[in-house]
Amino acid sequence: MNGDFEIDFEWPVAKYEFQPATAKEVSKFGTEFGAKYLRALGISIPEEQWPFYLGQIVRTGPATTHRPKAEKMQLAVKALVEYKEAPFHLIALKVVRALGALSRLGDDDVQQWHNLARSLRDMFERPLPPTDDALMRPRPHSHLGIYLIPGKDNNPVLALRPGDLKNALTLYAARMIATGTTFNICEHCKTPFLSGGIRGRNKRGDSKFCSSECRWKWHNETRRKAR
Numbered sequence: 381m382n383g384d385f386e387i388d389f390e391w392p393v394a395k396y397e398f399q400p401a402t403a404k405e406v407s408k409f410g411t412e413f414g415a416k417y418l419r420a421l422g423i424s425i426p427e428e429q430w431p432f433y434l435g436q437i438v439r440t441g442p443a444t445t446h447r448p449k450a451e452k453m454q455l456a457v458k459a460l461v462e463y464k465e466a467p468f469h470l471i472a473l474k475v476v477r478a479l480g481a482l483s484r485l486g487d488d489d490v491q492q493w494h495n496l497a498r499s500l501r502d503m504f505e506r507p508l509p510p511t512d513d514a515l516m517r518p519r520p521h522s523h524l525g526i527y528l529i530p531g532k533d534n535n536p537v538l539a540l541r542p543g544d545l546k547n548a549l550t551l552y553a554a555r556m557i558a559t560g561t562t563f564n565i566c567e568h569c570k571t572p573f574l575s576g577g578i579r580g581r582n583k584r585g586d587s588k589f590c591s592s593e594c595r596w597k598w599h600n601e602t603r604r605k606a607r
Contacts, residue, residue, distance in 0.1 A: 385537070385538040385539060388527060389448065391479065391480045391543050392446075393477075396440060396473065397437070400431040400435040402431075406430045407607060422498070432448060433468075433469070433491065435490050436489055437481060437488045438474060438487050439485075439511060456478065457549055457574075458574050459471055460472075460497040461563070461572065462503045463497065468494065478548060482545050496546055496549065500553050503553050504574065505563050514542040524542055524547065525543065526540060527541055527576050559577055561577035562575055562576045564590075566590040566591075567598055568598040569590065569594050572590075573590035
């Protein structure tokens with residue numbers, strides 16, 4: 381890792397499958413909460429997508445403990461913040477299969493991942509309070525343990541140890557922000573994307589497009605309109 385501390389994190393991972401909500405569960409949700417509840421959360425989900433929003437990611441095999449690499453954690457943060465085209469439950473399932481479930485027991489509601497994705501996106505959109513006393517009013521984002529662990533030549537190294545996967549992803553998101561990763565809206569497709577940061581292959585921090593395809597389409601449309 382770059383920086384003056386390590387992120388010391390281990391978490392169980394296993395095999396997982398997605399189970400959509402039953403017709404009874406969807407009907408109950410529509411009766412008790414439904415569209416008004418989603419609007420209150422700032423979520424726009426068509427009713428035909430409710431079985432996926434209300435579904436579960438279920439562990440289907442034994443778990444083993446792993447230590448996910450920093451790059452994999454950062455890719456998961458990007459996937460959750462940038463999601464646009466793929467159904468969200470498939471993005472959540474992909475992240476769970478790579479890193480593990482939010483619950484140590486291995487079963488997650490997709491709603492939990494929706495909530496986490498919104499929280500991470502909010503961090504990138506509004507990283508600090510809009511006042512001069514930001515340092516006096518820090519925004520708590522994660523619960524961490526502070527440790528000294530052996531480093532090179534057995535010298536002590538400061539390590540932050542997240543208590544669970546949610547806090548680990550939050551910590552990696554915070555480090556990405558602190559090292560220059562920025563939140564942008566693509567000028568062509570108007571969807572969010574992250575750019576910049578310490579990893580050289582990331583897009584530049586001032587990128588205007590989420591992909592080369594969007595950049596080409598935008599320039600082609602601009603030239604066509606100018607004729």
